[in-house]
Amino acid sequence: MTTAYPVDPLRALPAEAYREPAFEVDLERIFRSDWVFVGTADEVAEPGDYVTTELGGQPVIVQRRQDGQLAAMSNMCAHRGTLLAEGHGNTKRFQCPYHAWTYADDGRLLAVPYATRDDVDREAHCLPRYRAEEWHGLVFATLRSDLPPLGQRFAHLDSIAVDADLATLNHWTARRGDETWDANWKLVVSNAMESYHLFKVHEETLEPYTPTAGAYYVVGNADGTATGGTSSRGDGDDYTLLSLPPNFVGVITNDSLLWQAVQPISWDRTRIVTGAAYRSPPADERRGMARLATMVSAAATVMVPDFLPEDRDICERGQRAADGDYRPGVLVPMEQVISDFHHYLNRQLHGAPTPAARTAAVVGLPRAAEPVTQ
Ligand code: FES
Numbered sequence: 001m002t003t004a005y006p007v008d009p010l011r012a013l014p015a016e017a018y019r020e021p022a023f024e025v026d027l028e029r030i031f032r033s034d035w036v037f038v039g040t041a042d043e044v045a046e047p048g049d050y051v052t053t054e055l056g057g058q059p060v061i062v063q064r065r066q067d068g069q070l071a072a073m074s075n076m077c078a079h080r081g082t083l084l085a086e087g088h089g090n091t092k093r094f095q096c097p098y099h100a101w102t103y104a105d106d107g108r109l110l111a112v113p114y115a116t117r118d119d120v121d122r123e124a125h126c127l128p129r130y131r132a133e134e135w136h137g138l139v140f141a142t143l144r145s146d147l148p149p150l151g152q153r154f155a156h157l158d159s160i161a162v163d164a165d166l167a168t169l170n171h172w173t174a175r176r177g178d179e180t181w182d183a184n185w186k187l188v189v190s191n192a193m194e195s196y197h198l199f200k201v202h203e204e205t206l207e208p209y210t211p212t213a214g215a216y217y218v219v220g221n222a223d224g225t226a227t228g229g230t231s232s233r234g235d236g237d238d239y240t241l242l243s244l245p246p247n248f249v250g251v252i253t254n255d256s257l258l259w260q261a262v263q264p265i266s267w268d269r270t271r272i273v274t275g276a277a278y279r280s281p282p283a284d285e286r287r288g289m290a291r292l293a294t295m296v297s298a299a300a301t302v303m304v305p306d307f308l309p310e311d312r313d314i315c316e317r318g319q320r321a322a323d324g325d326y327r328p329g330v331l332v333p334m335e336q337v338i339s340d341f342h343h344y345l346n347r348q349l350h351g352a353p354t355p356a357a358r359t360a361a362v363v364g365l366p367r368a369a370e371p372v373t374q
């Protein structure tokens with residue numbers, strides 16, 4: 001195993017964090033070793049509903065079983081390793097498309113064509129089972145059996161999810177965005193976490209609505225951070241940003257959740273899935289045109305221009321520099337959420353101890369009532 005790149009919670013990541021050797025380390029110590037966001041609960045609402053995903057390259061099925069339990073298991077046939085399922089769907093059992101070995105939704109091997117029970121020990125050919133849990137409508141899975149449950153992990157963020165009533169939002173699965181950027185996953189996810197760049201990267205798109213100067217810190221630690229910001233409309237409709245490492249960032253407004261999830265493809269390529277959920281079901285087709293860039297508030301509907309291409313450009317620009325070396329610069333106070341993320345990386349990569357959850361007052365940052373000035 002390659003030695004992991006160094007991480008300083010007070011500084012940017014070194015360029016080597018975005019190169020090929022770092023990628024294998026990230027897959028092993030993060031995506032195969034932690035809870036990873038895999039989708040939303042509406043996708044696995046009914047018994048038999050399943051989605052397929054990858055946890056650090058390991059193919060996994062996440063399914064609502066017939067007994068109502070949310071569960072995960074290997075998506076590799078126990079015969080010769082073929083993918084059992086692709087995409088999403090609904091089924092009681094999985095039959096391999098290669099030689100038709102058939103599995104129950106708990107991974108038991110039920111049928112093996114042209115072979116007796118003496119030929120194939122069925123007990124020894126069950127699919128490995130993993131864990132899947134739901135946190136306020138967000139579904140996470142992990143290959144690990146020894147991690148604390150999600151409720152414990154995100155306990156410091158629970159009241160925010162409860163106040164926003166996240167679990168009852170209507171997810172708009174048909175309108176998902178799905179694209180691939182030429183940038184390391186850490187560039188993408190940390191860019192989504194911080195509001196520092198809004199005034200520059202999104203000068204004409206987001207800044208008029210959610211200015212950098214209105215950004216503030218709420219509470220956070222290595223397990224996840226809540227930040228926020230005032231809306232330029234000044235109607236008290238602040239947004240809250242939930243950063244749940246390694247791969248989920250969601251923006252909560254009065255009656256919507258807009259989220260981004262990243263999935264590493266290679267050291268310099270990342271899949272970005274975007275989704276939206278609303279308090280009321282999407283009624284008119286006009287909304288359907290707006291993708292992630294629609295922000296809906298109880299008082300008014302504001303259509304902001306599509307800002308995602310601007311994020312893509314800046315992340316890919318960061319990746320193009322990654323063969324060079326530089327002395328990583330200090331993080332500014334407004335980047336406390338990045339510091340929290342670096343504590344997360346430090347724990348996963350180096351086993352470093354992490355600070356307890358801190359509020360804005362504790363870290364000496366402005367809160368909602370005292371916006372940052374530029
Ligand atoms: S690989 Fe699945 S049945 Fe042979």
Ligand SMILES: [Fe+2]
Nearest residue numbers: 191201202311
């Ligand atoms: Fe951005």
